[in-house]
Amino acid sequence: MAKHETPLLDQLESGPWPSFVSDLKQEAAARAKNEKNIEYQVPVDVVEDLLGVLELSFKDGTTHWKHGGIVGVFGYGGGVIGRYCDQPETFPGVAHFHTMRVNQPAGKFYKTDFLKNLCDLWEFRGSGLTNMHGSTGDIVLLGTTTPQLEEIFYELTHKYNQDLGGSGSNLRTPADCIGQARCEYACYDTQDLCHTLTQEYQDELHRPAFPYKFKFKFDGCPNCCVASIARSDMSFIGTWKDDIRIDQDAVKGYVNGDFKPNAGAHAGRDWGAFDIQKEVIDLCPTECMKYEDGKLAINNKECTRCMHCINVMPRALRPGKETGCSILVGAKAPILDGAQMGSLLVPFVEVNKENDYEAIKEVIEAVWDWWMEEGKNRERLGELMKRQGFQKLLEATGIKPVPQHVQEPRHNPYIFWKEEEVEGGWDRDINEFRKHHKR
Amino acid sequence: MELEEAKEKIVEALNKKAKTKSKFYFNDLSKILELKPREAKKLISKLVEDEVLVYWSSGSTTMYGLKGAGKQAAAEHED
Numbered sequence: 051m052a053k054h055e056t057p058l059l060d061q062l063e064s065g066p067w068p069s070f071v072s073d074l075k076q077e078a079a080a081r082a083k084n085e086k087n088i089e090y091q092v093p094v095d096v097v098e099d100l101l102g103v104l105e106l107s108f109k110d111g112t113t114h115w116k117h118g119g120i121v122g123v124f125g126y127g128g129g130v131i132g133r134y135c136d137q138p139e140t141f142p143g144v145a146h147f148h149t150m151r152v153n154q155p156a157g158k159f160y161k162t163d164f165l166k167n168l169c170d171l172w173e174f175r176g177s178g179l180t181n182m183h184g185s186t187g188d189i190v191l192l193g194t195t196t197p198q199l200e201e202i203f204y205e206l207t208h209k210y211n212q213d214l215g216g217s218g219s220n221l222r223t224p225a226d227c228i229g230q231a232r233c234e235y236a237c238y239d240t241q242d243l244c245h246t247l248t249q250e251y252q253d254e255l256h257r258p259a260f261p262y263k264f265k266f267k268f269d270g271c272p273n274c275c276v277a278s279i280a281r282s283d284m285s286f287i288g289t290w291k292d293d294i295r296i297d298q299d300a301v302k303g304y305v306n307g308d309f310k311p312n313a314g315a316h317a318g319r320d321w322g323a324f325d326i327q328k329e330v331i332d333l334c335p336t337e338c339m340k341y342e343d344g345k346l347a348i349n350n351k352e353c354t355r356c357m358h359c360i361n362v363m364p365r366a367l368r369p370g371k372e373t374g375c376s377i378l379v380g381a382k383a384p385i386l387d388g389a390q391m392g393s394l395l396v397p398f399v400e401v402n403k404e405n406d407y408e409a410i411k412e413v414i415e416a417v418w419d420w421w422m423e424e425g426k427n428r429e430r431l432g433e434l435m436k437r438q439g440f441q442k443l444l445e446a447t448g449i450k451p452v453p454q455h456v457q458e459p460r461h462n463p464y465i466f467w468k469e470e471e472v473e474g475g476w477d478r479d480i481n482e483f484r485k486h487h488k489r
Numbered sequence: 490m491e492l493e494e495a496k497e498k499i500v501e502a503l504n505k506k507a508k509t510k511s512k513f514y515f516n517d518l519s520k521i522l523e524l525k526p527r528e529a530k531k532l533i534s535k536l537v538e539d540e541v542l543v544y545w546s547s548g549s550t551t552m553y554g555l556k557g558a559g560k561q562a563a564a565e566h567e568d
Binding site: 117118119120122125127128130131132149217218219220253257258259260261262263419422423426427428 | 514515516525526527529530533534537538543544545546547548549550551554
């Protein structure tokens with residue numbers, strides 16, 4: 051018999067999708083039974099009380115969690131989010147229900163024993179409820195009490211070689227795509243860059259001193275599987291400088307129906323014979339491709355790396371060999387001012403392990419210095435860029451304006467030149483001027 | 490700036506405002522110290538380590554306060 055009646059939550063289970071309410075009930079029942087004889091360190095009925103407080107919130111139309119808290123592990127300003135219930139007498143199991151964010155391994159590669167150990171730890175010292183993964187990529191452990199925090203942190207760092215992630219006005223846990231480990235499109239080693247920068251910027255990750263949150267995300271190619279362009283303040287997207295590599299025989303193979311387009315990804319239905327003109331050439335956003343006399347040609351100068359042709363014919367087309375990444379800045383979700391996509395700051399930069407990614411770190415640190423000095427409290431980088439202008443960002447980072455920075459021509463007719471940018475400065479010989487211009 | 494001087498400045502300024510405010514943004518603290526953010530961060534992190542200051546976090550934003558200041562620590566029996 052459930053501890054609290056939950057008719058409103060029960061209704062949620064009736065839909066066609068797997069329900070988190072069913073998951074919670076399952077965990078509540080497992081804790082009550084305790085078949086493994088675990089010495090639970092947080093109240094055994096924590097999940098029952100969570101269901102109870104959620105039901106009450108549905109009934110009241112308001113939250114029963116207080117706003118934030120002062121808990122954390124020693125020396126860290128992030129990784130733990132204090133959650134306290136405002137009805138602790140009715141729901142003592144969730145009086146403390148803190149969240150812990152654990153930095154996921156790069157590319158989210160796990161061994162099953164790691165996951166099992168993590169779950170065992172969380173059954174023992176937490177509610178047993180997890181969220182795999184939070185939208186920043188972290189492993190999210192939901193619901194524990196203050197005395198457990200240091201214990202969990204010790205076990206995570208000493209036994210499982212795993213650190214807490216970022217929260218608050220910090221560098222958030224950097225996230226990357228699966229990269230060269232499994233994907234032939236990846237133009238650089240996303241996992242190595244993500245891991246290296248995570249290690250390099252430990253102070254920024256754990257000791258908050260930014261105006262607000264700051265996110266890094268790494269995509270190996272412009273398919274953008276982690277959606278860095280939309281979700282991170284600084285997005286690193288793999289790209290190439292030279293031409294798309296074409297295997298003309300394989301192109302013919304696609305045209306003749308020897309290979310399934312999109313590697314068979316849409317093979318669940320009969321779409322008819324593959325039509326290269328209709329399905330590739332005509333869909334190129336810059337119209338830079340043609341297929342004539344059995345030969346595919348690409349005007350690479352016009353290519354904007356949409357990836358469509360490569361995705362449709364992966365056997366025939368491959369990214370170029372001279373690879374690196376583009377850096378985009380300022381994307382964010384719509385808390386203030388609406389959502390924003392990233393703006394291109396560095397069209398191409400070498401991703402060089404040998405020199406410890408020096409060129410990339412230089413850009414990062416210049417951007418941070420500017421934002422830390424000029425950013426208002428709770429102002430994201432994208433908002434500062436909007437407030438002060440892209441030109442200021444270029445000045446702060448020492449990057450020269452290039453045509454790639456312009457989204458479309460003739461958008462804004464005003465250019466404010468500075469004195470040092472104009473030959474001869476503002477001074478003029480008035481007599482010389484008057485020779486040609488009468489009063 | 491030496492740590493002791495920073496501590497004095499911060500404690501004095503935060504105590505002065507204690508009646509109306511118990512939590513402060515990082516920027517507020519660096520203004521009190523009259524230092525650039527990166528310089529201020531070194532001292533402020535040390536003050537947290539020495540348990541003069543504590544972090545407060547909503548999950549999205551982090552603020553700083555004097556240890557034990559404000560209502561929250563007592564309300565949640567965390568003091």
